[in-house]
Amino acid sequence: MEFVSLPFPYFFLVVLTFAWALRKHRVARNTFLVCASGWFAWKWQPLFLLCLVGSSLWNYLAGELLARIAPVRTRRWVAGTAVVGNLALLGYFKYADFFLENLDSLLAWLGLSLHSPIVRLAVPLGVSFYTFQGIAYVVDCWRGTAVRPGNFIDFLLFMSFFPKFAAGPICRSSELMPQILRDPPQDLLEPSRAVALIVSGVFKKMILGTYLATHMVEDVFQSPENATRAELWAVMFAYSAQIYLDFSGYTDIARGCAKLCGFELPENFHYPYAATNLTEYWRRWHMSFSRWLREYLYFPLGGSRHGTLRTSLNLLVTFTLCGLWHGPRWGFVIWGALHGFGLIAHKLIRDRRRDRGLAAEAAHSVVVQAFGWAGTLLFCAFARIFFKAETLETAGTFARGLVSATGAGFGLEWSVVALTLLTIALNFVEQPLLDAFSRFHERVPRVVRPMAWTALALALLGIKPYDVAFTIYFGF
Amino acid sequence: MTSPSPSTSVSEPAAERGSPNALLLSLWAAGAVLTLCRAEDLRDWVLESDRGVWASNAADGLVELSDRTGVTRLRSQSEALRAKLYGVHAAAPAPAPPPPPLAAATMEAAAVLEPAHEVAPRPTRVLLVGASSMQFALGQALEKQLAAFEGLEVRRLGKASTGLARPEAFNWPARLEELLEEHKPDLVIVNFGGNDAQNIPLPNRQRAEFGTEAWDRVYGERVADFVARIRARNAEAVLIGMPIMRSPDFTKRMQRLNDVTEKATRAAGGIYLDQWDLAATPAGKYRERVEERGKSLPMRLEDGVHYTEPGGRYVVARLLPRLQHHVQLVPKDANLARVLH
Numbered sequence: 001m002e003f004v005s006l007p008f009p010y011f012f013l014v015v016l017t018f019a020w021a022l023r024k025h026r027v028a029r030n031t032f033l034v035c036a037s038g039w040f041a042w043k044w045q046p047l048f049l050l051c052l053v054g055s056s057l058w059n060y061l062a063g064e065l066l067a068r069i070a071p072v073r074t075r076r077w078v079a080g081t082a083v084v085g086n087l088a089l090l091g092y093f094k095y096a097d098f099f100l101e102n103l104d105s106l107l108a109w110l111g112l113s114l115h116s117p118i119v120r121l122a123v124p125l126g127v128s129f130y131t132f133q134g135i136a137y138v139v140d141c142w143r144g145t146a147v148r149p150g151n152f153i154d155f156l157l158f159m160s161f162f163p164k165f166a167a168g169p170i171c172r173s174s175e176l177m178p179q180i181l182r183d184p185p186q187d188l189l190e191p192s193r194a195v196a197l198i199v200s201g202v203f204k205k206m207i208l209g210t211y212l213a214t215h216m217v218e219d220v221f222q223s224p225e226n227a228t229r230a231e232l233w234a235v236m237f238a239y240s241a242q243i244y245l246d247f248s249g250y251t252d253i254a255r256g257c258a259k260l261c262g263f264e265l266p267e268n269f270h271y272p273y274a275a276t277n278l279t280e281y282w283r284r285w286h287m288s289f290s291r292w293l294r295e296y297l298y299f300p301l302g303g304s305r306h307g308t309l310r311t312s313l314n315l316l317v318t319f320t321l322c323g324l325w326h327g328p329r330w331g332f333v334i335w336g337a338l339h340g341f342g343l344i345a346h347k348l349i350r351d352r353r354r355d356r357g358l359a360a361e362a363a364h365s366v367v368v369q370a371f372g373w374a375g376t377l378l379f380c381a382f383a384r385i386f387f388k389a390e391t392l393e394t395a396g397t398f399a400r401g402l403v404s405a406t407g408a409g410f411g412l413e414w415s416v417v418a419l420t421l422l423t424i425a426l427n428f429v430e431q432p433l434l435d436a437f438s439r440f441h442e443r444v445p446r447v448v449r450p451m452a453w454t455a456l457a458l459a460l461l462g463i464k465p466y467d468v469a470f471t472i473y474f475g476f
Numbered sequence: 477m478t479s480p481s482p483s484t485s486v487s488e489p490a491a492e493r494g495s496p497n498a499l500l501l502s503l504w505a506a507g508a509v510l511t512l513c514r515a516e517d518l519r520d521w522v523l524e525s526d527r528g529v530w531a532s533n534a535a536d537g538l539v540e541l542s543d544r545t546g547v548t549r550l551r552s553q554s555e556a557l558r559a560k561l562y563g564v565h566a567a568a569p570a571p572a573p574p575p576p577p578l579a580a581a582t583m584e585a586a587a588v589l590e591p592a593h594e595v596a597p598r599p600t601r602v603l604l605v606g607a608s609s610m611q612f613a614l615g616q617a618l619e620k621q622l623a624a625f626e627g628l629e630v631r632r633l634g635k636a637s638t639g640l641a642r643p644e645a646f647n648w649p650a651r652l653e654e655l656l657e658e659h660k661p662d663l664v665i666v667n668f669g670g671n672d673a674q675n676i677p678l679p680n681r682q683r684a685e686f687g688t689e690a691w692d693r694v695y696g697e698r699v700a701d702f703v704a705r706i707r708a709r710n711a712e713a714v715l716i717g718m719p720i721m722r723s724p725d726f727t728k729r730m731q732r733l734n735d736v737t738e739k740a741t742r743a744a745g746g747i748y749l750d751q752w753d754l755a756a757t758p759a760g761k762y763r764e765r766v767e768e769r770g771k772s773l774p775m776r777l778e779d780g781v782h783y784t785e786p787g788g789r790y791v792v793a794r795l796l797p798r799l800q801h802h803v804q805l806v807p808k809d810a811n812l813a814r815v816l817h
Contacts, residue, residue, distance in 0.1 A: 006514070006518065007521070009507065009510075010507070013503055013504065013507055017500050017504075020497075020500060023496070044778065187493045187494060187495065187496065188493065188494040188495070188496050188499055189492075189493060190492050191492065191494040191499055192492055192494075193492070260499070438492075442492055446502065449502045449506075450502040450503075450505040450506040450509070451506075453502070453503075453506040454506045454509045454510055454513075457510055458510070458513060458554065461514070462554045462557065463558065463561060465562060
């Protein structure tokens with residue numbers, strides 16, 4: 001059930017009603033939300049629910065063991081086993097075929113033949129997100145910084161809460177668990193903000209994102225050899241706009257829905273296309289995931305504590321794995337590695353500035369910032385060619401075509417160019433717009449609100465594109 | 477250049493609080509009005525996801541209430557504006573009258589026409605029309621794969637949530653006439669049915685219940701009329717049947733609908749192409765996945781109704797050779813020609 005599908009509003013309305021009806025009984029409220037979240041997963045596929053519950057049980061038991069065991073060596077062994085178990089689940093469903101196919105290719109190259117059995121399993125929805133949340137929880141338990149649940153139901157809610165289980169944000173126990181453990185609030189907190197987030201998310205995902213998803217982008221990425229140079233440039237940026245609209249729109253709806261249920265989910269996007277360098281971009285793009293990479297991969301690898309060479313290697317490893325996390329495809333790996341190299345380059349520039357006695361984050365002139373912004377945007381859009389293209393060959397054709405395309409063309413759609421520019425502009429004005437909407441909504445008398453919401457919903461449905469686009473990050 | 481920074485404090489409005497009861501009451505009220513406004517979408521969803529007879533009847537009742545309260549008319553106007561925005565042709569603001577039922581005599585007259593493939597020359601202009609399947613994966617794959625044949629100019633119009641059962645929502649016969657006039661095709665490929673396994677409203681508040689002989693007759697007449705309109709312009713009319721669905725009940729409905737469509741199409745001189753077996757396993761069950769370039773990919777979308785892009789490509793690649801039994805298509809690529817013949 002997608003957020004912007006017909007059944008979801010009815011599902012959400014029923015869940016919201018019962019969740020608030022049970023607000024005086026924490027255990028009952030949490031149990032109900034677990035059942036609702038389980039049903040949400042079950043409706044996708046029963047297997048998805050099974051994986052979710054299995055993963056939750058595994059991490060819960062690991063957390064309980066870690067809380068009861070004192071010897072450091074045993075604790076390390078428990079935490080390590082739990083992390084390996086999580087990775088095995090992810091590896092089995094997501095990467096088994098990729099590994100076996102590449103092993104076969106390697107052996108064939110060496111003149112051997114294995115003919116590995118291909119698994120071809122459906123990847124459970126959200127498995128990449130809740131597995132990483134589980135790993136974070138186990139590692140926090142090992143470090144002693146986790147907020148532990150009162151019982152398994154609390155933990156299941158932490159893992160499966162329906163607004164976020166399918167595509168994040170990836171929450172730390174210190175963020176979500178206290179909200180699960182304390183008595184439910186008796187009043188809604190910032191309902192206008194929640195409505196603003198949902199409206200913003202629906203507008204970005206259902207209207208702008210869907211339009212871009214169904215105009216030019218797919219056609220050009222399927223056969224870039226037929227596109228003109230102008231079309232390739234337009235689509236390169238349009239895909240970046242589309243993925244931002246789709247994922248940040250999804251996250252806005254998730255945060256808005258969670259807020260109405262009485263929960264605060266962490267921010268996942270902070271206007272990434274306003275970033276003036278790549279490091280800043282990663283502080284703003286998919287923030288819960290980049291924070292996870294930093295705290296549970298980059299820092300344990302040694303972070304920036306062991307000299308320039310080791311830091312560079314750590315960055316490269318972290319971002320190559322970040323690429324691989326998106327799926328078993330060499331295009332994702334190249335996309336991640338490109339970002340790794342980009343971040344290394346930026347870090348070297350910053351280090352050099354510091355060596356020359358300048359503050360690493362010193363304010364640049366407007367011109368330098370403008371160049372930085374344009375360069376970051378161009379770099380991110382270019383790297384996404386490898387992210388989006390089905391094969392490396394297609395990506396190569398696309399990339400070469402940016403300079404030497406000879407295709408007859410699909411017909412450049414100016415509406416796509418305009419929406420891409422609008423999306424980039426939104427990164428600079430979205431927050432003031434969101435604030436203004438919240439303030440305006442607060443002033444709307446409560447009796448008028450149902451009419452205002454209906455009118456707004458009808459207006460949004462009235463300009464909704466005819467086509468359907470599915471959430472890109474559900475595929476990861 | 478100024479840009480909002482994640483490190484700066486977010487200017488959230490000062491902790492506004494609200495009563496959950498007031499919010500829920502407001503949401504339910506807005507939900508009720510919206511439900512009435514989107515009654516037709518809800519009915520389509522109920523039919524596609526096969527929620528059972530009571531849900532189907534409730535959805536029909538809701539649509540009727542929407543008609544009576546004038547909401548449908550408002551919705552049509554809003555849809556007309558939306559269609560204008562996206563350059564899509566939609567229903568006229570006022571509900572259009574249903575197409576005149578094709579009299580039995582007309583059906584008989586159509587039936588005596590020679591089978592299309594025996595008289596029609598090689599097509600040069602192809603028109604693809606239909607509902608969501610034609611709008612998305614199936615239609616897209618048809619358009620792309622037909623491009624591999626010599627001298628074909630392909631036009632496509634797919635419109636989700638439409639069919640032949642509810643011409644007041646989208647008058648396909650009228651739209652077809654415009655498209656035939658505009659593009660002058662010599663081959664028209666049609667795929668309807670996913671939204672048609674529902675009760676058909678008739679004049680004087682009567683309705684033909686799905687699953688009855690009355691429904692079969694009315695729907696068959698509409699299919700035959702559609703084919704006859706195409707044949708009247710000397711074009712081939714090819715109707716693609718519906719595939720097996722994930723829901724067993726919806727599958728049964730589609731079987732019945734296919735039977736009616738096939739009989740009416742053939743009687744009116746059209747060509748009926750079956751795709752049922754292509755979307756089913758060798759055992760005749762709903763097929764989940766297809767093989768493409770050595771990879772196993774989902775065949776249908778999450779709804780268990782529509783094809784995924786690989787699913788559409790898979791079906792069309794096997795449907796076109798069937799079409800070639802009736803229509804002369806010459807591949808551009810000599811290798812492709814060898815494979816196909």
